[in-house]
Structure formats: structure tokens, C-alpha cells
Amino acid sequence: MSAGRRDGAGRRERLAASRLYLCTPIRPDLAEFADVVLAAGVDLIQLRDKQAEAAPLLDAAAVLREAADRHGALFAVNDRADIALAAGADVLHLGQDDLPLPWARRILGDDVLLGRSTHDPDQAARAATEPWDYLVAGPVWATTTKPGRPATGTSLITSVAALDPPQPWFAIGGIDPTNLPQVTAAGATRIVVVRAITDAPDPAAATRTLLHHLNA
Numbered sequence: 001m002s003a004g005r006r007d008g009a010g011r012r013e014r015l016a017a018s019r020l021y022l023c024t025p026i027r028p029d030l031a032e033f034a035d036v037v038l039a040a041g042v043d044l045i046q047l048r049d050k051q052a053e054a055a056p057l058l059d060a061a062a063v064l065r066e067a068a069d070r071h072g073a074l075f076a077v078n079d080r081a082d083i084a085l086a087a088g089a090d091v092l093h094l095g096q097d098d099l100p101l102p103w104a105r106r107i108l109g110d111d112v113l114l115g116r117s118t119h120d121p122d123q124a125a126r127a128a129t130e131p132w133d134y135l136v137a138g139p140v141w142a143t144t145t146k147p148g149r150p151a152t153g154t155s156l157i158t159s160v161a162a163l164d165p166p167q168p169w170f171a172i173g174g175i176d177p178t179n180l181p182q183v184t185a186a187g188a189t190r191i192v193v194v195r196a197i198t199d200a201p202d203p204a205a206a207t208r209t210l211l212h213h214l215n216a
Contacts, residue, residue: 018043038071040207061087128165139173161187
């Protein structure tokens with residue numbers, strides 16, 4: 001997706017075709033890492049760093065914005081509407097306790113996509129009736145990236161698949177090549193990962209392996 005497709009329609013079209021969503025913290029090799037994983041097939045890359053202040057977040061966001069443009073991918077920001085606005089992000093992802101949707105729209109307008117985390121069937125059902133651009137369901141398995149959040153198991157994925165929300169939706173939480181077949185068997189066709197790629201010795205190979213399982 002070139003800079004010229006940074007409108008709501010272009011972004012939603014790209015989202016609809018997306019399968020693999022990666023969240024990454026700030027890291028010393030961020031530019032190289034982003035180029036490698038996006039070239040290998042990551043569709044969306046999100047800047048997620050709960051500890052960072054605004055200045056380093058903006059610096060990292062500029063790196064990911066440029067990398068996403070080079071590879072025709074979507075660039076997302078976690079939680080921070082101010083960073084998303086300043087960085088020209090395609091997507092803002094919000095949790096249950098984050099900025100309400102109407103305020104996010106008021107800040108960012110209609111062309112920035114808004115995603116919603118859900119952790120149980122009731123939250124997913126409610127979000128499916130609201131104008132979120134996509135939903136995320138999980139964590140399927142316990143993960144250090146969401147401390148204190150209990151695992152839902154694949155039962156949540158089965159529930160969301162049966163719900164068949166109108167938006168694209170992704171499974172998240174401890175997903176890696178060893179357990180991804182359980183996630184797809186439960187009905188998910190899109191996933192969000194963190195450590196399965198960020199901690200991999202070969203991030204490009206890890207990306208290709210995940211896509212192989214998703215496309216199997």
C-alpha cells in the first residue's frame with residue numbers, strides 16, 4: 001500500500017487481505033528487523049512498547065511507517081492515539097480499558113482503522129455490533145506480553161468463529177508454529193503474534209513458517 005492509498009477504503013481493503021499481524025517493541029535493530037519480516041510476509045506491524053515515552057515512540061514509529069510503506073503493509077500503534085496521529089499510522093489498536101471508540105474517531109478521523117481487543121465471548125459479541133474495523137480474541141495461551149491476563153483456551157476462538165463477526169478478526173496469545181494448528185482448527189484464519197517472531201533466531205524463517213501453517 002503506497003502513501004497514496006492511505007485512505008480508509010485502501011486501508012480496509014488491505015486489512016481484509018491480511019493474515020499475519022506482528023506486534024514489536026522498540027529494539028536496536030528495528031529498521032532491519034521490520035524490513036526482514038515485512039519482506040517475508042507480515043501484513044500488519046504494530047508498535048507496542050508499554051514502557052516507552054513519547055519521543056522514542058515517535059522515533060520508532062517513523063521507522064515502522066517508512067518500512068510499511070516500502071512493503072505495502074499496514075502500520076499500527078498500540079493504545080496511543082496521540083502517537084498514531086503524529087506518526088500517520090494506518091491503525092490504532094485499543095484494549096478494553098483504553099480510549100473509547102468515539103473519542104478515538106474524534107481524534108483520528110474516519111480514515112484510521114480502529115481495532116479492539118476482546119477476552120471473552122460477551123466482549124467479542126458486543127464489539128462485533130460496534131464500528132470497530134477489526135477484532136482480536138485472546139489470549140489463547142498465557143503470555144508474558146499480557147501479564148495477569150488469564151488464558152482463554154481455544155474455546156474463545158470457537159465462540160468467535162461461530163459468532164462470525166462482520167469485521168476481520170484475529171486470534172492472539174502465545175501462538176507459535178507448534179500450536180497454530182489448534183488455532184486454525186478452532187476457526188481462526190488470522191493471527192497476531194509477538195515472541196514467535198520477535199524472539200526467533202531467524203525472524204524471516206519464523207514468519208514464513210507461520211504463513212505456511214495459516215495457508216495450509
